[in-house]
Amino acid sequence: MLILRCPAQLQLLEETLRKSLPTTLPVLGTVMTVARGNPASHEVLVDSWPNFGIVLTRLRPEEHRDPMDYYTNQLSVFYRDKGALQALLEGTEAVTRERAFQILGMQDELDEAVQEVASARGLKVETIRYRALMSPKPPQPRRQMPPGLRLAAVSPSHIPLLNATWALGGNARSRAFLLGLVRTLPSACLLDRCGRPVSWSLLDGQGCMRHGYTVPAWRGQGLTGLAVAVLGRELYARGFPIYGAVLPHNTPSLRCLQAIGFVPQPGTFYMILGTPK
Numbered sequence: 001m002l003i004l005r006c007p008a009q010l011q012l013l014e015e016t017l018r019k020s021l022p023t024t025l026p027v028l029g030t031v032m033t034v035a036r037g038n039p040a041s042h043e044v045l046v047d048s049w050p051n052f053g054i055v056l057t058r059l060r061p062e063e064h065r066d067p068m069d070y071y072t073n074q075l076s077v078f079y080r081d082k083g084a085l086q087a088l089l090e091g092t093e094a095v096t097r098e099r100a101f102q103i104l105g106m107q108d109e110l111d112e113a114v115q116e117v118a119s120a121r122g123l124k125v126e127t128i129r130y131r132a133l134m135s136p137k138p139p140q141p142r143r144q145m146p147p148g149l150r151l152a153a154v155s156p157s158h159i160p161l162l163n164a165t166w167a168l169g170g171n172a173r174s175r176a177f178l179l180g181l182v183r184t185l186p187s188a189c190l191l192d193r194c195g196r197p198v199s200w201s202l203l204d205g206q207g208c209m210r211h212g213y214t215v216p217a218w219r220g221q222g223l224t225g226l227a228v229a230v231l232g233r234e235l236y237a238r239g240f241p242i243y244g245a246v247l248p249h250n251t252p253s254l255r256c257l258q259a260i261g262f263v264p265q266p267g268t269f270y271m272i273l274g275t276p277k
């Protein structure tokens with residue numbers, strides 16, 4: 001595999017990936033984040049250039065610190081050639097027996113192939129299936145900021161609350177991952193008069209809006225739309241796709257995003273988690 005570092009190559013790749021939206025969403029978002037300062041320390045690999053069969057983005061190997069950390073060890077994959085996917089998985093660039101990982105992608109065969117290879121290598125594998133939603137223009141919140149609330153970026157002091165309320169979090173690794181996100185990438189939250197967060201949304205290294213949450217007492221008032229709109233405007237201004245990934249049965253989240261302009265996309269957004277047994 002070749003590592004693409006040159007801005008002109010990344011730009012060309014970006015243009016190519018845009019033509020295959022929404023399937024390329026996580027890869028395109030990562031490539032764009034890498035090309036614009038690389039705050040999440042990822043790298044972009046292709047099997048050949050410029051006519052690639054597969055693109056892999058991954059955390060830079062020197063950033064691997066904890067072999068059991070699948071939060072930080074994020075990869076994303078888009079392939080045009082199934083043989084290239086097979087070759088990638090047979091090598092050691094993506095899935096190794098020793099390290100926990102998280103692979104994101106929107107192709108059904110990717111899920112099947114990763115499951116097969118990771119299980120054969122003795123990893124415990126779990127797939128979470130999301131629905132991707134995109135907003136073609138900056139999201140339009142359905143209400144104005146209520147009196148007594150104000151907008152801010154998420155601060156490191158809010159991380160214990162974010163971690164405790166995150167369905168996939170609640171442990172030391174997820175805490176460190178969230179801290180890394182708010183230190184390096186844009187985030188938005190609404191604070192009450194005492195400075196406590198009541199609603200928030202973060203951006204991740206794939207350019208995906210994630211970790212949307214409103215504390216129960218404040219739900220149903222359109223507050224998530226206000227936080228998401230801040231991030232959406234920023235993404236739009238920088239030319240990024242505006243997207244999020246939601247569990248298909250999470251009706252409040254689906255309603256909230258569609259009410260502000262997001263459109264459900266065809267296909268499945270896969271998050272495949274692998275951990276050494």
Ligand SMILES: CC(C)(COP(=O)(O)OP(=O)(O)OC[C@H]1O[C@@H](n2cnc3c(N)ncnc32)[C@H](O)[C@@H]1OP(=O)(O)O)[C@@H](O)C(=O)NCCC(=O)NCCS
Pocket residue numbers: 199211212213214215218219220221222223224225245246247250251252253255256259
């Ligand atoms: C999904 C979530 C972020 C929505 O936040 P919100 O600020 O309440 O969003 P909205 O006010 O726009 O409400 C969205 C929908 O929530 C539902 N809702 C309304 N009042 C509610 C209440 N009191 N409690 C729970 N859900 C409510 C409704 O379906 C509403 O849609 P509708 O107004 O079209 O009927 C919030 O419910 C939440 O934090 N859930 C737990 C975490 C989560 O699922 N995060 C999303 C990850 S993708």
